[in-house]
Amino acid sequence: MRLLSSTGSLWRVSSRASPLAVEIRSLVREFKGSIRAIDGLDLDVAPGEIYGFLGPNGAGKTTTVRVLTTLLRPTSGTARVAGHDVVHDADAVRRSIGVALQEAAIDPLMTGRELLRMQGALHGLRGAEAKQRAVALLDRVGLTEAGDRRVGGYSGGMRRRLDLALALVHRPDVLFLDEPTTGLDITSRSALWREVRALNAEGTTVFLTTQYLEEAEQLADRVGIIARGRLVAEGTPAALKAKIGEPTLHVELADAADAGRARAALAPLGTLEEADEGEPARVALQAAGGSAAIAPVILALDEAGVAVGTIEVESPSLDDVFLAVTGSKLEGAAYEADEAA
Amino acid sequence: MSLDLLREGRVVGALGRRGLSVQFRKAQLLMPTFVLPLMLLAVISSGTSAARDLPQFPDVTSYITFIVPGTIIQGALLAGLTTGTALASDIEFGFFDRLLSAPVHRTSIILGRLFGTVGLAMLQASFFLLVALAFGARYPGGVDAALITVVLAAFTAVGIGGIASAIAIRTGSLSLMQSIFPFVFVLLFTAPAFFPRELLTPVLRDVAAYNPLTYVVEAVRGLLAGDAGLGDPWIGLASAVGLAVTMTALATFALKARLRAA
C-alpha cells in the first residue's frame, strides 16, 4: 500500500505493524537559537526489549522521549513507535504508548483512584471496566490503601508509583520512562526496578532514560549512550564494557624481587600492563574473563614459584565507557559514588 | 544589640533596593501596579465625563484632572499591597528566616521593606501624573503641587504597606495576600476617589468621613487643581502621615509578636 503524504514524498505503509517498537532515522530537533538538542539520531528498539538511554543532563534524552511520545515535532528525520509515525499517525502512537515523564504528572486535588479512572476515561475505558482496572493497578503498585487519599499528600516514591500505574492503564505496547528513579530512595528504586522487569516479562517494551549507570546496567538489555544529541555508543552493557577493554587483574606479590619471574609467567595469559616503578610488587594483567582468569593466574604463579599476596579484579564500568567515548565523566556516576561511600 | 544607626541605615537601603528591583525584574509584575490604575483612569475619565453636566459637580478645568487623584491613591494602595505580598512570599519561601538570623535590627527589616514601597509609590505617582498630563490633564497647582502629591502618595503607600505587612507576618500565606486584592477597591470606593463626596450615595458619604484615604484624595485634588476648596492639603498630609506611622508600628508589633511566639 502506498500513500502520498502531504509533502509529496512516497511513504510505504505496511499492512501489518512494523516489527520494531521504536525506529528513529536521522532525527533532528532544533530549538530557538539553532540549538540542536537532537543532532542526527539513529536508533532501533526491538519489541520486548528494555532499552536504556544513558547520558548526562542536556544530552538530549528528554527531548528524544518527548518526540517519541508525540509531544514535540521533529525538525527533520523520522520516528516510528509501535510501527506508527509520530507525526502522521500520532493518534495511533498515543494508543500504543504509556508515558511517565520526569515530573510525576499528577493532580494534587484528586485521589489515586480518581486519577486512574480519569486516565481510563481518556483511553476509552468505561464504567465498571475503568473501576476494575484502577483497583488492579493500585494493587500492582502497592497503593491500595493510599488509593483514596488525595495525591497531594503522597510521598515522592508514592507519586512515582502512581505515575507508573497511570502509564499502564491501557496496557501499552511500549512504555516510556524518563528518569524514573531520580530522587528516590534505594527501597523505592529497587521496587520500581522489580516492577519494570515484571512488565517486561509480560511483553511490554520499555524505553528508559537514566543518568544512573547502575540502573542502566541492572535493567537494560541494551544501552544507548547519548551525548550532545547524538548516539555515541550502543550495545549490551557487557559488550560496551568489553569494547573499551577487558577486566584487569591486579596481582600484589609477596616479594617485589619476584616481579620479573611473575611477569614472564603471566605473559601468555593476557596483556601485561607496563610495570609501575613506584609499585614494584604490583603486576597488572588485562585478561578476558576477569575473575575467571584468577585460577589460571594463581596456578601460573605457583608453578613459577612466586608467592602471591592479593589479587584484585577491576572491571571497566559504563562510566569508563562514557569517558572513553565522550571524554567526560557521567554526572550520575559521581552521585552514585557518593551514595556508595 | 547596639544600635549602629549608620549600619542599620545601610541595611534599610539595601533591603529597599531589593524590594524595588524585584518589581521591575519581570514585566508581568508591572501590570497590576502600573498599568491597571491607568486603564481604570482611561475608562472612568472617558466613560463618566458626562458627569460634569450634573448640577452639583464642581467646576473643573479638565475632567481627567479630577479623576487622577483617585488613580494616584489606587496606585499607592497597590504599592502597599504588593509590599505585603512580597513579604508573605519571602516568609513562605524562607528568605525571611534568613533575614531574621542575620544581625539586623528587627525594625530595620520592616523599614527596609517599606523603604522599597516609598520608592515604588513615588515612581508610580510621578508616572501617573505624567501620563495624565499627556492625555489632557492640567495642573493649575503647578510643580509644587505635583511634588507634594508624590509625597502624599508615598506616605499612603507606606501606611497600606504597613497593614499589609502586618497581615503577611500574621498569616505567612501568599495566597491569602493575593485574595485580599479586591479589598483595595473597597478602600478606594469608600473614599471620593472618582466622584466628589457630595455626590456619593448617602451611605457611602457617611462611611467616607471615617476613611483616612478620603482626606488624602481630597488633598491631592485640591493641590493639583490649585483650589483648596476641593480639599485641604494639611488635613490630607496629617491623615497620610498618621496612617503611615500607625501602620508601621502595627507591622513592627506583629513582627515582635511572631518572634516571641516562635
Added chain:
Amino acid sequence: MNTQAATHRASPVHVALALWRRSLNEVTRVRGALLPATIAPVVFLLGMTGQFGRLTGLEGFPTDSYVSWIIPLSCLQGAGFAGAATGANLARDIEQGLFDRLLTAPVPRWLLVVGPILGGVTRSMVPATVVLLVGVAIGAEITGGVLGVLGLYLASATFCAIAGLWGVFMAVTFRTQQAGPLMQQGVFLAVFLSTAYTPEALLRGWLAGTADLNPVTYVLEMARQATVSGYAPSLAHTLPGLAALAGMLVVFGLLALFGLKRMDR
C-alpha cells in the same frame, strides 16, 4: 509485541465529562476558592453604585437606578474572571507537567479543553447569582422578567466560555502561570471599554467610538434587558448581543485551537 493494547475509542462526551468533573475540584476541594471570584464583582457593584449613582440624573439614562444599570456589568465581570481562571488553571497544569499526560492520550486536543471551559461556566454561575441577589437586595428591580434574567445568564455563561478560550490561548502560548495577569487584563479591557458606566448617548471622546466597535457593548445591552427599565426585552436588544457572542466564540475558539495545535513546535 504485547497485543493487549486494544481499547475502545474514547467517546467525546465521556472525556469532556471526566475533565469537567475534574475542573470543579478547583472549587469543591479548595476551601474558599470561590470567595475572591465572587467578592470582586460584588465590591465593584457596590462601589460603582456608590460612586457614580448620581449619573442617572443625566438626560439619556435609560433607568433611575444605577445599581440596575451596573448589575449586568458586574455579572459579566465575574463570569469573565471565572473564564480567565480556567486559563490560569490550564497554565498551571502545563507548568506542572500534568497537561503532557493529557496530550499523550489518544484524545483530540480541542476535546481536552472543552471540559475545563464548561467547568468555568459552571463556576461562573455563582458570582453571577450572588451579584444579582445583592443588587436586588439594595434596590434593583428585575424589569425584564424571566426572559430578561435568562438573557443575563446566557450572556454571562457564554462570555465566561469566551474568556476561557482566551485564557486557553494565553496558557498554551506562554506555557507559564505568569500569563495569568494577561488573561485577566484582557477580560478587564473587554468589559470596561464599553458602555460599562454610561449608555451610548452619554459617552464622550475616544470611548464612544471604541464602545461602538466592542462586541461586549452589545452583549451588555442584551444582558441589561433583565434589570434596566429602559431596555424592555426585545429582539432589537437581543440579536446584536447574540451575534456578538457567536462572533467572539468563533474568533477565540479558533485562536485557542491554533494555539493548541502549535504546542508541539
